[in-house]
Amino acid sequence: MNEEFEKQLRQQLRASEDSLDGPTLSRLHAARNRALDAAGQRREWQLTGTWLKAAAAAGVAGLTLFFGLRQPPGEVPLSATELESTLLAAAGGDEPASPVNGDQSAVEGEAAETLDLLENLEFYEWLSREAAEEQQT
Amino acid sequence: MVATDTLDSFLASVERRAFRMARLSTGDADAALDIVQDAMLKLVRSYRHRSPAEWAPLFHRILGNAITDWHRRQRHGDKVFDRWFGRRPDDEDALDKLPLPAAQQPERQLDLARNMAAVETAINGLSPRQQQAFMLRCWEGLSTAETAAVMDCSEGTVKTLYSRALHSLRATLATDLNT
Numbered sequence: 001m002n003e004e005f006e007k008q009l010r011q012q013l014r015a016s017e018d019s020l021d022g023p024t025l026s027r028l029h030a031a032r033n034r035a036l037d038a039a040g041q042r043r044e045w046q047l048t049g050t051w052l053k054a055a056a057a058a059g060v061a062g063l064t065l066f067f068g069l070r071q072p073p074g075e076v077p078l079s080a081t082e083l084e085s086t087l088l089a090a091a092g093g094d095e096p097a098s099p100v101n102g103d104q105s106a107v108e109g110e111a112a113e114t115l116d117l118l119e120n121l122e123f124y125e126w127l128s129r130e131a132a133e134e135q136q137t
Numbered sequence: 138m139v140a141t142d143t144l145d146s147f148l149a150s151v152e153r154r155a156f157r158m159a160r161l162s163t164g165d166a167d168a169a170l171d172i173v174q175d176a177m178l179k180l181v182r183s184y185r186h187r188s189p190a191e192w193a194p195l196f197h198r199i200l201g202n203a204i205t206d207w208h209r210r211q212r213h214g215d216k217v218f219d220r221w222f223g224r225r226p227d228d229e230d231a232l233d234k235l236p237l238p239a240a241q242q243p244e245r246q247l248d249l250a251r252n253m254a255a256v257e258t259a260i261n262g263l264s265p266r267q268q269q270a271f272m273l274r275c276w277e278g279l280s281t282a283e284t285a286a287v288m289d290c291s292e293g294t295v296k297t298l299y300s301r302a303l304h305s306l307r308a309t310l311a312t313d314l315n316t
Contacts, residue, residue, distance in 0.1 A: 005307060006275050009256065013276045016253055017153040024166065028156055031174035032148045036141055039181040 053131065056124035063117050144185055147192050148177055155200055158272050161260055162204045172207060176200040197277060198287045201269055208265060252310070259309040263302050270298035271306070 020028075089111065152173060159169035176199045184195050260268060266288070273284040274295070284299075285292045 002303060006303065009306070010275050010278070012253060012256055013157070014154070017157055020153055020156070024156065024170070025153075027170050028152045028173065031170065032145065032152055032177060034174065035148065035177035035181045036145055038178055039144070039185055040141065 052127050056127070060121070143189055144181065147189060151193065151196060154277065158276065159200065159204055161257060162268060163207055168207055172200065172203045176203055194279065194283045194287050197273055197279070201287060255310060259306045262309055263305060267298050267302040267305070270295055271302040274299045
């Protein structure tokens with residue numbers, strides 16, 4: 001008795017799903033597409049974030065290798081203070097540059113590259129943070 | 138990675154029913170559309186990587202929560218109204234406490250094809266929890282266990298709510314069709 005009643009109700013309710021009007025169906029379709037688009041955008045962003053992280057890591061590793069290999073053997077590396085003054089000079093600071101090894105233009109070039117690297121590191125860190133926050137939400 | 142086509146097919150298979158359920162529960166087509174859209178977005182954002190077999194219970198849980206939130210917001214509006222203009226009786230769970238009507242046998246007279254409005258009115262007469270249990274069990278076809286998971290209650294509670302819902306619907310529809 002109950003089963004027959006349930007069956008009739010179910011049939012009636014499911015049949016009513018087909019009687020929705022055109023505008024409602026259209027809005028439902030649009031809502032579904034928006035949901036799927038949101039998933040697509042999210043996946044795209046996650047992939048972009050992953051690639052950016054990989055590119056940043058590769059860039060840092062490459063620059064480290066580049067500077068490491070360019071250092072002639074036996075040459076004394078820059079001390080922290082010397083490096084700082086060189087960086088300040090390259091960044092247009094008030095203190096005059098005081099190159100220690102090689103000519104001034106070469107050192108300034110390297111310093112500018114190092115400064116770019118440091119600036120990029122902040123950028124890569126920001127990107128990673130954004131991607132991590134995006135993943136959490 | 139779940140294919141977008143699979144997700145699209147799932148959402149297409151539930152969207153009309155979800156809308157009808159939300160529309161029945163809220164009595165507001167615009168609110169129902171918003172609720173269904175939010176539920177689809179939440180499912181896609183949070184659970185698209187889950188097995189497709191889990192999507193239906195998850196979707197209905199999200200949908201049920203969204204409908205409950207909508208009712209809460211309405212009640213909050215009512216409370217503000219009551220505070221300013223006097224209290225109105227809150228009969229949200231009153232139907233659960235009423236004695237069950239005597240059993241009748243409406244199915245012989247029941248021609249649901251011509252009486253959808255009566256069915257909707259009868260469903261609207263159920264308490265929110267009875268409505269949810271009825272919709273999930275009878276309409277959506279979820280098992281008792283799945284319904285319990287969606288409603289975050291025991292299977293025994295689902296059985297009780299569903300049984301009372303059916304009982305009440307039978308009585309209401311029998312009365313409506315006899316008059």
